[in-house]
Amino acid sequence: MMAEGGAETEAEVRDKLQELVDKLYHFRDHYFETHNVEDAVRKQRDVKDQMEQTVALMDETDDTWKNKAFFLMLKGKALNVTPNYCTEAEEVLSKAVKLDPGLVEAWNQLGEVYWKKMDVTAAKTCFLGALNHCKNKVSLRNLSMVMRQQRSQDADENSRNIMDSVKQAKQAVQMDMRDGTSWYILGNAYLSLFFCTGQNPKISQQALNAYVQAERVDKTASSNPDLHLNRATLCKYEENYQGALDGFSRAAALEPSWTEPVMREEQLLDYLGRLCGLLGNKGKIRGKRLQNMLSSLSPGLLGHYGDSGGLQLKPLSALQPGKNPGLVVLGRVVFSLVPEERVPFTFGLVDTEGTCYAIMVYNMVESWGVLIADSVTIPEPHLKQHNIQHKGQTFAFQSIRVDSPVRLLVNGKPQGPSTQASATVAYRPQSE
Structure with missing residues (x-):
């Protein structure tokens, strides 16, 4: 496109540069539409090569435009396409916002550069600066990420920051219900809220729904390894082990250089393998010792859950999947197993029928636990049946979920409030 006399107008230059940068980001975000997942190991290098070609083409632009804020913003955005911090991107974007303080996209890009630099305070200043000029979804969702990373010694302040993070992410979604990135960041905000406010099942469902919506409205979200890891983290906590293993595996395939999902997948496979082995041989406790342990199980160990509590003692085999209101189970501990993340504390329980x-x-202080031969009473047990298949391995077992040790009696004794603590689970919050 040429203006009369052969010289390009500012609008023509702007359109040409914008098209170059848009193509670069489309290449990155839609990489797996033109490449197989096996090519994931090359993705970052390919994006970097594409970025260098794009910047070289931009640098061929007439010098007249090179000190214009829009040129500097677009060049900074191109340099910022990779996941790593770029000094040159910071320099040109800083210059862009000085030249035109009302250039919202330059503020947002500069904020993302500071985020990659791990300068959370500077990133927040940029996103707030952009919002002062114009309410926009990018600043809102990035501010949501920043709020979750503001750590304080005050637990109440941390909770307020996370609540504010959810609020910002919701606003971003409301501005554009078809933006998958905003839905994904809302999912992360709910995930943080879930773990900081007592693991309310409604909040975990909101997180899962947001991740589903992200993939529904934006097919590129399915190529986001962070989304798969974070959703898998939630699946693992909710004992959807099939979903967790599939998610860790997918995240690892999409970003082969990222070791965390591989490690988490291996840890979960190891945990499930050891658990099934211990359940199969009842912790290697057999014969007379096991008989003696079980013969001393008496109704007196039901404590206040017994006659006065109105719960009916049933064998483990009588339980139905899901919650079992009005029932109580009693057994002896035959093994304990603590996963790498220490959540959940797991033990094997055998009842008088010999079922294990x-x-x-969940939500126990680190010092809490049970010993082999302890009796444990569980009121209104929540039964889950597991049938998991992953990479040639099969795991099938039954489990009972206990959301707090306070619910249990150990050797007939209540477990006091001091045994309870909030769970902390690692996930990956920093993604754009």
């Missing part, structure tokens, strides 16, 4: 189920306890 896994008991998974």
Whole structure:
């Protein structure tokens, strides 16, 4: 496109440069539409090569435009396409916002550069600066990420920051219901809220729904390894082990250089393998010792859950999947198993029929546990049946989920409030 006399107008230059940068980001975001997942190992190098070609073409632009804020913003955006911090991107974007403080996209890009630099305070200043000029979804969702990363010694302040993070992410979604990135960041905000406010099942469902919506409205979201890892983290906590293993595996395939999903997948496979082995041989406790342990199980160990509590003692084999209101189970501990992340505390429980189920306890202080031969009473047990297949391995077992040790009696004794603590689970919050 040429203006009369052969010289390009500013609008023509702007359009040409914008098209170059848009093509670069389309290449990155739609990489797996033109490449197989096996090519994931090359993706970052390919994006970097494409970025260098794009910047070289931009640098061929007439010098007249090179000190214009829009040129500097677009060049900074091109340099910022990779996941790593870029000094040159910071320099040109800083110059762009000085030349035109109202250039919202330059503020947002500069904020993302500071985010990659791990300068959370500077990133927040940029996103707030952009919002001062214009309410926009990019600043809102990036501010949501920043709010979750502001750590304080005050637990209440951390909770307020996470609540604010959810609010910002919701606003971003409301501005564009078809933006998958905003839905994904809302999912992360709910994930943080879930773990900081007592693991309310409604909040975990909101997180999962947001991730589903991200993939529904934006097919590129399915190529986001962070989304798969974070959703897998939630699936693991909710004992959807099939979903967790599939998610860790998918994240690892999409970003082969990222070791965390591989490690998490291996840890979960190891945990499930050891658990099934221990359940199969009842912790290697057999014969007379096991008989003696079980013969001393008496109704007196039901404590206040017994006659006065109105719960009916049933064998483990009588339980139905899901919650079992009005029932109580009693057994002896035959093994304990603590996964790498220490959540959940897991032990095997054998009842008088000799049935052995896994008991998974959450929200316990680190010092809490049970010993082999302890009796454990579980009111209104929540039964889960697991049938998991992953990479040639099969795991099938039954488990009972206990959301707090306070619910249990150990050797007939209540477990006090001091045994309870909030779970902390690692996930990956920083993604654009």
